Amino acid sequence: MKDDITKYQKLVDECLKAALPVQTGHFKVLYEAMSYSLSAGGKRIRPVLMQLAYEAVGGDEDISAYLCAIEMIHTYSLIHDDLPAMDNDDIRRGKPTNHIVFGEATAILAGDALLTEAFHYMLEDAIKYGAINRVSAACILAKASGAKGMIAGQILDMASENKEIDLITLEEIHLHKTGALIAAATKMGGILGKGSSKEVEALENYGRYIGKAFQVIDDILDEISTDKELGKPIKSDQKNHKNTYLSFYTVEECYQRANDLTNKALDSLEMIKGNTVLLKEIAIELINRRN
Amino acid sequence: MKDDITKYQKLVDECLKAALPVQTGHFKVLYEAMSYSLSAGGKRIRPVLMQLAYEAVGGDEDISAYLCAIEMIHTYSLIHDDLPAMDNDDIRRGKPTNHIVFGEATAILAGDALLTEAFHYMLEDAIKYGAINRVSAACILAKASGAKGMIAGQILDMASENKEIDLITLEEIHLHKTGALIAAATKMGGILGKGSSKEVEALENYGRYIGKAFQVIDDILDEISTDKELGKPIKSDQKNHKNTYLSFYTVEECYQRANDLTNKALDSLEMIKGNTVLLKEIAIELINRRN
Numbered sequence: 001m002k003d004d005i006t007k008y009q010k011l012v013d014e015c016l017k018a019a020l021p022v023q024t025g026h027f028k029v030l031y032e033a034m035s036y037s038l039s040a041g042g043k044r045i046r047p048v049l050m051q052l053a054y055e056a057v058g059g060d061e062d063i064s065a066y067l068c069a070i071e072m073i074h075t076y077s078l079i080h081d082d083l084p085a086m087d088n089d090d091i092r093r094g095k096p097t098n099h100i101v102f103g104e105a106t107a108i109l110a111g112d113a114l115l116t117e118a119f120h121y122m123l124e125d126a127i128k129y130g131a132i133n134r135v136s137a138a139c140i141l142a143k144a145s146g147a148k149g150m151i152a153g154q155i156l157d158m159a160s161e162n163k164e165i166d167l168i169t170l171e172e173i174h175l176h177k178t179g180a181l182i183a184a185a186t187k188m189g190g191i192l193g194k195g196s197s198k199e200v201e202a203l204e205n206y207g208r209y210i211g212k213a214f215q216v217i218d219d220i221l222d223e224i225s226t227d228k229e230l231g232k233p234i235k236s237d238q239k240n241h242k243n244t245y246l247s248f249y250t251v252e253e254c255y256q257r258a259n260d261l262t263n264k265a266l267d268s269l270e271m272i273k274g275n276t277v278l279l280k281e282i283a284i285e286l287i288n289r290r291n
Numbered sequence: 292m293k294d295d296i297t298k299y300q301k302l303v304d305e306c307l308k309a310a311l312p313v314q315t316g317h318f319k320v321l322y323e324a325m326s327y328s329l330s331a332g333g334k335r336i337r338p339v340l341m342q343l344a345y346e347a348v349g350g351d352e353d354i355s356a357y358l359c360a361i362e363m364i365h366t367y368s369l370i371h372d373d374l375p376a377m378d379n380d381d382i383r384r385g386k387p388t389n390h391i392v393f394g395e396a397t398a399i400l401a402g403d404a405l406l407t408e409a410f411h412y413m414l415e416d417a418i419k420y421g422a423i424n425r426v427s428a429a430c431i432l433a434k435a436s437g438a439k440g441m442i443a444g445q446i447l448d449m450a451s452e453n454k455e456i457d458l459i460t461l462e463e464i465h466l467h468k469t470g471a472l473i474a475a476a477t478k479m480g481g482i483l484g485k486g487s488s489k490e491v492e493a494l495e496n497y498g499r500y501i502g503k504a505f506q507v508i509d510d511i512l513d514e515i516s517t518d519k520e521l522g523k524p525i526k527s528d529q530k531n532h533k534n535t536y537l538s539f540y541t542v543e544e545c546y547q548r549a550n551d552l553t554n555k556a557l558d559s560l561e562m563i564k565g566n567t568v569l570l571k572e573i574a575i576e577l578i579n580r581r582n
Contacts, residue, residue: 026463030438030446080403085395104376105449108399112371113438115403119410120433126426132418135426139414146407147321151400155321158396172317 004278005285008051012044015064016071019121033102033110034117037075040093045214046070046185049282053189053203056274063192065125066137069118070185073145076114079107081154115145137188144184153177157242165243173243174215182211186279202268209265210283216258217287219244220251225290258287295569296576299342303335306355307362310412324393324401325408328366331384336505337361337476340573344480344494347565354483356416357428360409361476364436367405370398372445406436428479435475444468448533456534464534465506473502477570493559500556501574504549508578510535511545516581549578 020035047067054063082089082097083104090100099107122138143149153176160169186207190200223246245254265283269276311326338358345354373380373388374395381391390398413429434440444467451460477498481491514537536545556574560567 026447026450026460027439027443029450030443034438076403080399083396083399085399105374106446108371108374108376109442109445112367112402112406113442115406116433116437116442120430120437123426123430123433127423127430130423132421135414135417139411139418142407142411142414146411147325147404148318151404151407152318152321155397155400156317159317159320169317 008048012047019068050185050189053186054193057193057195059193065121072114072118076111079111144180149180179211183207206268213258213261299339303338310359341476341480344477345484348484348486350484356412363405363409367402370402435471440471470502474498496559504552507549
């Protein structure tokens, strides 16, 4: 089963490689900086989920522009989050962060370029297909990553550092910061595959639940994993005085909560008639992951 | 005549005000930071040009999403350019720069949010109208502001600091850094107004020529203006060891060059049948400006 998911990850890697052709001359460094973080070996969870959701509602065309776009937007957010003025992280996925390798100015611009090119690819694709549902998918991604989505989460996260916050605020941070993009991935898959409104809603709910579970596990791993296993320094939340689920629950209670959320995610998939085997597999793998 | 242009600037200001509603609660600071720079009193040259180009080919619907989007993208680029890691400017348009007021982290995020919301507004609008030419306009803006457009110009500009460059490289910097967005403005107006391909090409050429002239004048003003007149510190190019047209030409030769470019811009408009009076007016005003 794991092999099947790897196959989808490889599909995404190939799309990403084709999306950023090797450049020469003056602008080489920008592309190098963009590629460096884009090829830094993430799990490609968002585009894989999108492709699986797409296939689950019967989609069988090429949606590589949207697969690339969501990974590019996720990657830009990591580059900017790692900057000295933000989380000031030197290591990401076991490698020096973008600004450590290319300098702060280029890292800022590489992030800006990934964000802009994500929309450029989607818009070019939507024009090629002349399909309004593709425009809708791009719009969902814009909303999820914008001022009321992912960026709002980051702002709220920063505002909450070194402060005691309540559980509702913590959930609001995660809902925006990581949840919005994961739910967008599955919703976009449903929209691109022309699923019924019920199917799209079910896929979005599935994404929302696993997004929440994902974050609970993230907080646990930051506490109990090792640097090597995680590919980045552990206990960074503690270092940055960040509030996590462990401020409210024990590790055991967190796992219980992640399990409950995963079950809700699995339930959401019940009304999808197409193949949801790998979507279910991923939901279960997410809570058993070690990095 | 000047009054007419002011009327268009006011139209843009009203669109921008409506695009960013006042927010309360946790996310207030993000909107404040976005609004701060967006309302910092720019000349709105790009959206005004877009609206005029749109009307010149007979457009008479609402394109406020695209007017806002190009100004939001221009504004985000200024916020990020001013950051300590980039140009490290404290003053812009006579006011403290975004990161001076809100801190670096919020300034980075406000820029990211303006860029993302620009696409969000355009995509929502394109869906509402169900019009593929509106998607095309958004795509033109994505391309012009992306890795082969505005951001490429910024990368090349940075790479050229403290170095002697030739005139071709200098022109390549400007073509990307400022020219791309100005030419996109007039091209988008033509596309949105469903102009013929000849009209769209003429409008894009007009934009390209005045964009070049604009930059030549910018370099002159940085040298010969006063801080008060310019609203930002003069001789910043010299301070940042930047190459400008004055590295190659005298002030007088620069003005001659700006005049030649303006004449070419005016010539481009000849084949447009609609009203181009204000487009001509702007081309002439741009080279006579003092700030």
